[in-house]
Amino acid sequence: MQDKINQIISLLEEEFPGLKSKPSKSDPLDVLIATMLSQNTTDKTSYIAFQNLKTRFKNWESVMIAPLSRIRAAIRVCGLVNQKSKSIKKLLKQLNTKYGSLSLNFLKKMTDDSIYKELLQYNGVGVKTVSCVLAFGLARDVFPVDTHVHRLTNRLGLADSKSPEKTFKQVKDLIPRGKKFLFHTLLIRFGRKICRANNPLCGKCRLYDLCIFERKEFYSIRANGIPKENNFIILEHV
Ligand code: SF4
Structure with missing residues (x-):
């Protein structure tokens, strides 16, 4: 699983170059x-x-x-x-x-x-909220899981769970040290641009071969839609 995660991180870094591996610290x-x-x-x-x-x-x-x-x-x-x-x-x-x-x-x-x-x-105050405090308030290398990161990690077969809390528990220790926050940020960008909740752009997805989402073939031939807003990006500016 760690090899798969490293492969996903590398592919996403190519898709979204230059992202910071640590957020700026806020209060x-x-x-x-x-x-x-x-x-x-x-x-x-x-x-x-x-x-x-x-x-x-x-x-x-x-x-x-x-x-x-x-x-x-x-x-x-x-x-x-x-x-x-x-x-x-x-x-x-x-x-x-x-x-x-x-x-x-x-x-x-x-x-x-x-x-x-x-x-x-x-x-x-739930696990996601504490993870955000750690990441965005204390610049710790953690992996906040919201509904979007939960969706992506399950579609990619990194987790198999029905809730962000369970996904967090399953995935947090699999991600290499020093890459947790970066992976979170990459997934947020990826979920916003490609792997959207509705109408994911599977036909344009670099992670297609790594994905276990059962409807990826169906979505790979569908027309593109309009990107939606996503959480967490804003926390970098608090
Ligand atoms: S193939 Fe589709 S569902 Fe799978 S990761 Fe890519 S965009 Fe998401």
Whole structure:
């Protein structure tokens, strides 16, 4: 399996040359909130919601003590506003109670496994969210799995699972060290341009011979469609 992964990485690097193997580091708490906002919406709307929070409130302490109606108004554009506003406010309160301040900079000294354990105890924070904090907030070499990466890894036969969480567990240790974040980024680009959820462009796919998707022959002769938006790209700009 590792040979196959290396082969896929090489082919995708040829398709998308020059991608960074590490993201720029952002504030880990910013990334945590931005990822919570990104659930079930596009990069664009979650980015607008995140920017609204940053500009309408002085800091995360202000968000923590603000009425829910103000938080809802700021993030309205990104959907699920009741759930997201409550989760964010609750999380900020819990962090403040436990650590005495609203900063996640203490995570910098912790191992990846300890950080997963620490953050997964909070409601609304799942494996994908913690992986994003590690990758985009702490520049760790991890492999965030969202619905798109889940789809691609299963079509390529690297995982066999029904959920991103299970896919993450199956794949994370198979990817060579130092290539996890790069592989994630390559798959996101590939999913956006070629292996889309609907109407994948199998006829133009460099990975065709490595793919086990049962409908690839059918899609290889279908007409091209319009690329859709995808998650995670925006987290590089938080
Ligand atoms: S052949 Fe089609 S389904 Fe398989 S990886 Fe390529 S685009 Fe995706």
